[in-house]
Amino acid sequence: MKKIAVVGAGISGLSMANYLEKHKIDYHIYERRKKEDLAGHGFLIPQEGMDYLYQIIDSELLLQHGNFLKKYIQYSHTGKILAEKELNNVFAISRHSLINLLAQNIAPEKITYEETIIPDEQQDGKLKLSDGTDIDADIAVISDGSRSRIRRSLFKNETMRMVRESEVVNIIQNKAIADAIDNDFMKFHHEEGGLTFGILKLADDTVLWYSQFDNQKYMINECSAENLKKYMVDVFKNWHPLVPEIIQKSHYNNVHLWNVYELEELNPFYKNNVVFIGDAAHPLIPFTSQGVTSALKDSFSLTKYLVEEENTETAFNKYETERKPEIEFHIRNGRTLLKQFLLPLHQQTENILPISYK
Numbered sequence: 001m002k003k004i005a006v007v008g009a010g011i012s013g014l015s016m017a018n019y020l021e022k023h024k025i026d027y028h029i030y031e032r033r034k035k036e037d038l039a040g041h042g043f044l045i046p047q048e049g050m051d052y053l054y055q056i057i058d059s060e061l062l063l064q065h066g067n068f069l070k071k072y073i074q075y076s077h078t079g080k081i082l083a084e085k086e087l088n089n090v091f092a093i094s095r096h097s098l099i100n101l102l103a104q105n106i107a108p109e110k111i112t113y114e115e116t117i118i119p120d121e122q123q124d125g126k127l128k129l130s131d132g133t134d135i136d137a138d139i140a141v142i143s144d145g146s147r148s149r150i151r152r153s154l155f156k157n158e159t160m161r162m163v164r165e166s167e168v169v170n171i172i173q174n175k176a177i178a179d180a181i182d183n184d185f186m187k188f189h190h191e192e193g194g195l196t197f198g199i200l201k202l203a204d205d206t207v208l209w210y211s212q213f214d215n216q217k218y219m220i221n222e223c224s225a226e227n228l229k230k231y232m233v234d235v236f237k238n239w240h241p242l243v244p245e246i247i248q249k250s251h252y253n254n255v256h257l258w259n260v261y262e263l264e265e266l267n268p269f270y271k272n273n274v275v276f277i278g279d280a281a282h283p284l285i286p287f288t289s290q291g292v293t294s295a296l297k298d299s300f301s302l303t304k305y306l307v308e309e310e311n312t313e314t315a316f317n318k319y320e321t322e323r324k325p326e327i328e329f330h331i332r333n334g335r336t337l338l339k340q341f342l343l344p345l346h347q348q349t350e351n352i353l354p355i356s357y358k
């Protein structure tokens with residue numbers, strides 16, 4: 001069996017490594033950040049994603065690290081209930097916990113941290129270590145995220161654009177607030193559209209919150225980290241009291257402001273001996289909540305075809321044929337959810353769930 005280099009140790013790279021490990025295929029992962037830097041906030045994972053996770057993580061252990069959400073409740077910004085929907089096994093987990101669980105099955109000698117992989121601009125498909133040495137592998141699986149430098153070096157004509165939504169994500173450690181939220185996923189919406197505040201419990205004393213801004217209406221991108229809290233306090237001051245309370249009581253040392261990007265058109269998922277998975281193949285906007293599930297399905301499908309097919313190109317082709325239509329569906333759905341978000345509440349008609357389902 002061929003030797004595989006995996007670039008990036010996010011959810012896609014680590015899940016790929018887990019599937020390769022299951023099939024005893026030789027691989028090495030390279031990650032540009034430090035092991036302890038790989039923290040982050042949290043994910044919503046629908047049932048389908050959980051089914052893929054159960055194949056590589058002990059289910060009892062996985063369930064100890066997160067929380068099933070029972071109900072999605074959509075509120076106006078002042079707290080009037082607009083709609084409710086039962087959630088069918090949607091799991092909430094911190095990124096940090098999921099990364100640790102995925103990394104625990106990987107032997108330390110199979111992963112190198114603080115190693116940035118560089119595309120060789122002279123030779124399509126050749127990758128180098130930061131010291132200029134060629135990477136010793138037959139196949140490169142690229143999972144270096146939505147703004148993949150390796151993808152851009154292979155597909156020079158791609159167009160990436162910033163999405164008309166930015167997100168502030170943070171975590172608050174507060175048992176009383178976590179108890180009050182229980183297992184509900186609460187999301188508050190401004191009547192005029194383009195502004196929301198979502199809350200969900202990750203653990204007994206830990207709550208994830210995120211706020212989505214129409215970045216043409218709200219100048220959130222121009223805020224420095226230290227001004228973010230002031231801006232949030234001001235924008236949300238007249239909302240349901242739970243919202244300003246959470247904003248006030250949170251620490252801002254780990255707050256993150258996400259600018260979201262998407263590809264105008266998807267590239268092929270492979271070229272020569274290089275194949276892309278997860279956000280590197282197909283950035284998905286957060287409205288879909290399908291980033292993790294898609295990353296897991298990509299790694300599962302690619303591993304399956306690498307095992308079944310002698311010829312690498314046939315394996316890549318079957319992987320792309322299986323995965324691309326579903327990704328295109330989520331991209332279209334994500335764009336519909338974005339349009340809804342930008343509209344005033346009374347004009348929002350479609351799918352109240354902040355998840356793209358097939």
Ligand SMILES: Cc1cc2nc3c(=O)[nH]c(=O)nc-3n(C[C@H](O)[C@H](O)[C@H](O)COP(=O)(O)OP(=O)(O)OC[C@H]3O[C@@H](n4cnc5c(N)ncnc54)[C@H](O)[C@@H]3O)c2cc1C
Nearest residue numbers: 008010011012032043044116117144145278279289291292
């Ligand atoms: C605000 C926000 C909220 C989201 N919420 C959800 C949600 O609720 N549910 C969900 O399913 N998804 C969600 N997503 C999407 C989800 O985060 C991603 O789809 C998912 O994490 C897949 O990531 P990945 O492993 O493909 O890429 P990443 O997580 O970006 O990982 C890429 C890794 O590659 C490393 N890297 C980059 N370049 C190099 C290089 N040259 N050499 C070596 N290493 C490199 C990076 O350091 C990083 O560790 C959200 C995204 C955002 C922005």
